[in-house]
Amino acid sequence: MRILIIKLGALGDILRTTCILRGLKEKYKDCKISWLTKEEGSVILQNNNLIDDIYTNYNNLGKFDLVISLDEEACDIATKIRKEELVGCYLNGGKKVYTSNSVTWFDMGLISKFGKEKANELKKSNTKTFQNHLSNMLDVESEGYIFNLTKKEKDFSLKFAKKHNLQGTIIGLNTGAGRRWELKKINVNKTVELAERLVKELNVQVILFGGPEEKERNKEILKKSGVEIIDAGCDNTLRNFAALIDLCDIFITSDTLAMHLGIALRKKVIAFFGPTSAAEIDLYGKGRKIIADSDCYCCYKKKIEEGIYCTDKIEVNELFEAVRELK
Structure with a gap:
């Protein structure tokens, strides 16, 4: 057939x-x-x-x-x-x-x-x-995503881990969402605050993720941070990007491809939602969904309009406590 x-x-x-x-x-x-x-x-x-x-x-x-x-x-x-x-x-x-x-x-x-x-x-x-x-x-059974890294991709991530002396609990931060979905992002200052709390209070290492459209944003996050944040870079190939996500124990992310890669790699994913549906996403019992307490939740608007910025309602403490629970 x-x-x-x-x-x-x-x-x-x-x-x-x-x-x-x-x-x-x-x-x-x-x-x-x-x-x-x-x-x-x-x-x-x-x-x-x-x-x-x-x-x-x-x-x-x-x-x-x-x-x-x-x-x-x-x-x-x-x-x-x-x-x-x-x-x-x-x-x-x-x-x-x-x-x-x-x-x-x-x-x-x-x-x-x-x-x-x-x-x-x-x-x-x-x-x-x-x-x-x-x-x-x-009329079929649905199971987990299927995404298999190659040996070359795994070797790439191991080299990165060795270079940055990764040990203990590793938290991935992917709070951007490209230019197309402005409302999915958590702003720079909240990202910095979250990273600082994670490092200082939970004694973890934090890796900052992003794509080409996050270059300037991530530079700003790294510059403003008062703690060490490991930069994953913004020019990785898609599959090398996934290999770096695989290094993380917990992955905090917007509703983007990065979230789906985290799910596919069986990570503990903390996904935050503003303009898109959290109900559609299955974390397979391994993560947490943080949903904006906003009238415009699930509005599917891509650009910021006056009075509408769903993810502004996502609080740093919600994300921090989710990490504490999963850690």
Whole structure:
């Protein structure tokens, strides 16, 4: 049996979709699973022995017994690919629609048959994790994310650990969120305060994480801090970034790809939420969710507007106490 999963992006969504792979293999014995994604998405899926083929072009893929279409941007592709059965979104008369067994997920999304306003209401009232939705959609068991570091990547992180003399409890801090999601961030001063309390009161080592868009922000954090913070750098490859997260015992993060990597690596993740849904995220009993006590929680606004800054309601002490509990 040939199965094709269509999930082009975003990277965190691709990673969390790996939770269905074992369930598919168990339900459809001896099936061959292929995955259609973008070039950058293929990096997340490397070294995954449950995926038989990774494609970045949908031409000449042949026919599939089952197509699982999970990306609203790819409805046209899902429609064009030859298949016996489809679950998820597709085009019907040029309109983006979705199958009846996928309504609870797509009703909350960009192509919801109810429109954007109602979709946002449903998303805010939702209590099921993404994994629950996917499991029900496909009638398979949902398990943990699958992300396997290579030996080379593990060696990279071990070299970093040796260089910085890492020992004892290691706390990762990833409080930025790039430029696209300003409302997901915790500000620089709160990050500095948290790092200082962690080092002084809990006697831990702190590693500061970020991507290219956090360069200036992280420089400011390091400059303002009155304690030693280890800089993970902002120019790591995606998989080396993940390898450094793997050094952490506890990982404090915004709702970003970094959070999903922490979950995939079985870390104790403390994730904080402002504009996005905490209910969708499954920490598999290993972490804590800190939710902004704000009227605009789960508003899905990306940019700061007057009077709206969800994560301003996240207090340093909430994060600190979560670390104390998990440590």
